[in-house]
Amino acid sequence: MSAPEQNPATADGARVRFGPCATAIVELAARRGRSAAVEAVAARRGLPLPAYGRATFGGGQLAISVRPERWLLLSPPATPGLAGDTWQEACAGNAAVIDLSSGLAVIYLAGADSAEVLIRGCRLDLHPTKFPAGHAAATVIAQVAVTIVQLPAARLLLTPATTARHFAAWLAATGAPFGISQTGAVPFTAISGESFS
Amino acid sequence: MLRIPCPWCGERDEIEFRYRGDASVSRPAADAGIEAFTTYTYARENPRGWHLEWWLHVAGCRKLIKVVRHTLTHEIRAAGRADESLLLPPEGSGE
Amino acid sequence: MLWEGLRGHTGWPHAWRKAEPRPRYQVVIVGGGGHGLATAYYLATEFGIRDVAVVERGPIGLGNVGRNTTIIRSNYFQPDNVRFYEFSLKLWEGLEHALNFNAMVSQRGTLNLFHTEAQRDLFTRRANGMRLQRVDAVALNRAEVKARVPLVDLDNGRYPVLGGFLQPRGGTVRHDAVAWGYARAASAAGVDVIEQCAVTGIRRDGRRVTGIDTTRGLIKADTVCLAVAGHSSQLAEMAGLTLPIETHVLQAFVSESIKPVLDVVLTYGAGHFYVSQSDKGGLVFGGAIDGYNTFGQRGTLPMAEEVAAAAVTLLPGLARLRVLRQWGGVMDMSMDGSPIISKTPVDGLILNGGWCYGGFKAIPAGGMTTAHLIARGEPHPAAAHLDLGRFAAGRTIDERGIGPYPYLH
């Protein structure tokens, strides 16, 4: 809870930075009473679906659960075998599979001061004891829907595409006192690189 | 400021939710007639005390939840999923 | 004043008699707020009914009449509402001399800003509707808005101001003085103003009301009028009635007092906020309702943040001004956003309520038309549309077109 002026930004502003992360996104929405079946399908494909409010990594994909009986699956863009249509077949009858790759923007936020920036808009308790790696939550920041995924050494922020630019502007303005820097596209490997314990 | 204990997401600020009114009334059957629908649509118990109400967690799980709230003190005694049946504390208690 | 000044102000009498309840009255009005006191005053002075008591659970004038943002205006969309509120505005204009009490009626004008063409169309429609009824309304362009309110930042980064609509005769009134003035004049006309007298029950004989039980005993009456907006549902329940009303809190804020910077009542069109400057120098702000039923007469934090954000956006010069107090009043939100002045299914029980945001500015008309309904047994022409029956019949007067969902207002 330190104040910005106590954390002077380093020359390259590396204490906190953010950048877009190109991912393919599908949402699995279990049909009424079929969530167990969906989890079984996913397990067979090497992706153990997370419990509510959690995120898990498996089979080259990141699975996020911030809506009951629904899962967001993030994968590298256009990876054969991970695309929505393959899930479509696999989940036929058990889940609606909806491509949201264009609907959600994924922002990768990292750096020692990233928590300091977030508490200036995020109303959740992001204290490490309350929101450790592998936790995920949907909330609102700067009047925009944001899903936060806590990675071991960074955070993913998922936000609707049409307000992504507004949110990025807010992030830049709020992070300015911390010397926040905006990076280029962050590869999906930055996510997959982070192991969940 | 209300802190609403969403049964899915845990305690969240009220601004994440949209209030949807009295959860103790249910929509009349299709053939119940105009008077029944008039009552359903316009009449309000509007208690000064414990109130069972709908909140839609629009900024979170997007689930409709039930909340037992005191309309004077704003104390929230219970919250549950849409299909749970929550009991109201006795009238006059909790002031 | 001069004479009293010289004799040390020892001669001022009580503004209103501290009356003791009598066993029966022709008319008992429940609620010593603006509408209750005004109704009593007009019953006594306009309709010659002096056998009247106003019973108030606490001291008079501490409900919404003492908690509002003191604005008077008659700029409404629905023609019926324009007629009613204009009737009220005309009564305001003659009020102080009728009461011999300076309520500081200040017709400094109310200015509604608009920020989109769609809003311009709506306000044009409203202004034309008012003008057809010979009510004043003027359209202002950007430059005229800026000239009238130099504090406004026309291009405020998000919703530029395209213009405004002014009702020159709108303005403010010193709210407490309204309750005191009516109480004083009603009392002088023979009305018993009974404070610290809470109603515990409403007596009925079959379908007819016969009186009220109070913490100071039974009071019989031929007619009982409920004028307790904010708590109408609770009183009506005593008579076995369920009303098309929800209770919500409306909030207000006042800043430290400064030398005059604003001489109009200003309403933002792109956010929930309006402001005027009181004669004491404080800027008085209002917001929207919080959106859930509440009887908590207190301010909340989210609304304070929203109002402040709108204020700083539209009037950046106020950024360093400091807000002193925040409070709330609980209102009847009716299911169509318009008031109710009506007979009820219980004979002899009259309801004055459902005022939503409009209660204060409506006090003179509310009192006059309610008194008319009580005295004549039929609605005053200006309030004929405000009956309870309109909901079942589908004749609602939906000022905002929101429908029966107050939490969406």
Add this chain to the structure above:
Amino acid sequence: MTGPHRITAGLLTDAAKAIGFSFDGRTLTGLAGDTLASALLANGVRLVGRSFKYHRPRGVVTVGPDEPCALVDVLTKSGREPNQLATTLELATGLAAESQNRWPSLGFDMFAINDRLSRFLPAGFYYKTFMAPGWAWERLYEPLIRRAAGLGRLQAAISDHAAPAETLHEHTDVLVVGAGTTGLAAAALLGASGLRVLLVDQDVALGGGSLLDARWTSWREAMLATLAKLDSVCCLPRTAVVGAYGHGVFGAVESLAPHRIAASGGLRERMRIIRARRVIFATGSVERLIAFPGNDVPGVMLASAALGYLHRYGVAVAHHPALFLNNDEAYEAAFALADAGVRCAGIIDVRPASKAADRARARGIEVHGNAVVAGVTGRRCVRALQVTDADGRNRRTIAADCLLMSGGYSPASALASQLGAALVWQSAIAAFTPALDSASGYVAGAARGCFGLAAAAQDGASAAVAIARDLGRILRISAPAPDLPVDPQGTSTSAVWEIRGRGKAFVDLQHDVTADDVRLAQREGYEHVEHMKRYTTHGMATDQGRIGGLVGSAVLAAARGVPLSRVGQPHPRPYLQPLSFAALAGMEVREHFKPKRRLPLHQWHESAGATFVPVGVWLRPLVYSKQTGWDPVLKEARAVRHSVGVTDVSTLGKIDVQGADAGRFLDFVYANSMSTLAVGRARYGIMLREDGMMLDDGTVSRFGPEHFLLTTTTANSAAILEHLEFQLQANCPTLDVLLTDVGDQWAQFALAGPRSREVLAAVVSGIDVANEAFPFMATAEANIAGRTGRLFRISFSGELAYELAVPASEAQSVWLAVLEAGKTFDIKPYGLDALNTLRIEKGHVTGAELNGNTSADDLGMQRMLKKQGDFVGRMLSQRSGLSAPDRLQLVGVRPADAARRLRNGAHVTLRETDTASLGYITSSTPTVEREGWVGLALVAGGRARIGQRLFARSVIHGESLPIDIVSAHMLDPENLRVRA
């Protein structure tokens, strides 16, 4: 030593750092760590302002945020900030302050005449006066009163929006408000137990009362060291909790130190919204004034103020001060001043005897027991005091240049009261204490009347133990280590409120409310404390009457002849400290005030020279031109009518509906039938509210037996999604339906015009777009410019038209492909204005007609309502009132004189000069294909009036023009074009 009154080193001041500042243009020097007030006093400046109503000379009264008198304007580069408290305003190099509410100068103030006329200006005088003649209030009296009222002057500067602000969201197990011995002891214990603790104090330094007693220095420093070591504890000095909002939520404001302000780009305060599982109010107490004639003369101040200025800033407030008090604690000021070499002119104690008096006499300080101050000599500063025995006899004069008063101490209970604490009268301390139920929080230390630093610390420890127990932690140690200094033995306070005599005795120094004003209010019947407050404005100033509030209640109680406990005091509302709008607003202001929603093609539209218009949160291209007027709009519209145009309709709400019961659900939420829709077809649909009024319209497309997509209007997209989610979960809980917002996923373009099919054919593959193969209201998946997308044959413009939907990330390439393919037909992108022009001509409705007061019948859609089966709004749409013949019905209108323009918002009347409104014009536009204007209107019994000539009156434009009422379907009523 910067100033003759700086007699020693202060706890907060840095003797090495002199700072120049100015007051009323006079250049002075203070020290780093000074407040403006301490620096002024150090320089011997006593007169700092003029009072609100009587413009009487006023000086510094307190040492902190409770100050009623020492308010100044601060001149900054961006303007002038009024009503800054000199007693908390930290000295910064070049600070320029001016006294307030005087003209022409502080020394000589014209308005001071009010003081002489004061007998004619009692409380509430304006209610009885200024009424004649009738016109005079606004034009004469009110402007005068308004000019005279108000303290500081605000010099508004637009540039102030640059002032940064921020709101931090905090979470903690325990919030401890107040870092005196109570709070320090509690925080240390709670922190040691591993709980997260937030310790806040409004003062610049932590320690509260222990800062004013050297015996406590080592204990305080030990505590602060302990706290600093605990990771789970966060200490926030300079942070005032301004409101308690229930559910463990508190609003707090941190004021940054001058050097920090510079370091953080001008940030002045930081709003903190704190969410705590438990709270301890260790807010201490506030010293009270005593109402006696002349208790406002500069030099009359609280005893605690003298003590504070001495210890904190090394400043002696006077050379020869006297004290007037009713309690032992206040003697400490005399003792401390004596220790510092300031000789005391005597202590006037209303009590006959006390332990403190004995100690004073033992130190050679004269104490007048059983005595009171009956008056003050001097106008701009205290010169002498009139002292009498308690019974008024034995009048004598005591020379003094300052009077330190202490009427006892009131626990600071405002926050507890906001959480519903009842106030209980405690005669032992002559004050109210808050009774708060432990579920809401704990009040500890002086805040609950537990006076004495050691006793308070013990009390804080007990509260900590209780809270730790609530939260499942067991605290072994319960005594705050190290050992506490011992509180001095004391004699209890004896209540004294007012000393009556000639001259004004103030109970509210900032609003100039006197004890006589309170009595006058009572005589006039304003005898309830809330009435008295409102009538006299007692306690309504920036200081909220903290030091005089209870005194006013006491005067009222005496006048009514009832005990003070029955009168009580007004309910304290937020905010405890005045709070700048900037801080409260946070950073979601101006460009951040509301989110900006941008189209996937926003940048393309920008580069194409579009003029954007805010529509709700969206930014939409209005027209592809910077030129105003209708020409560019009509050019775009003409392209659609004559050849082909394309427009971005991605703002439409789009909701994916899947599941076995999807059709059933849509039948329930739409007034018309959807389950009967064939796969591969689309249908126009209307939704009603439960009260039978129109809610929204849009299209529903069926991609598969269990898969639909519906569109909503742009304005209602969020509301409709919520409506559907509510209806599904509340009223159809057993249905197998999944609702997913895909609004941002899909970009959607309308390709419209007689040549649109040819353009389409060039960009789609694998689908036959011939009229028969892909008829009106058909839909299909399609390969559009090489991307997988969806194709709809839907028309809003009234022309042959298609809508193309592709994933938003593909929007640009597809859009460009369409423009490329359209080149040969001179395709034009068209904006919102042209879109509107086209739909008005066709008679399609939008928000202007779906205004929440129109029924399906009003809009001529009654036939669409299902005869069979339940749906939202079905029953109440059958009410008589919704089909009354005089309801406003949708019609088209044309000016009789084609040269005249229509105006939206004009009212429709029967005759040129009628005042009775028959309705109004909702939308209008110049026509594309013929001369003149057309419009849509809602007219009473409109359909029966088709063919009539009525008038469109726009009184504010001084217009009344004849119009012809026509069918709303003004263009191609047989729908030949869309089917072509």
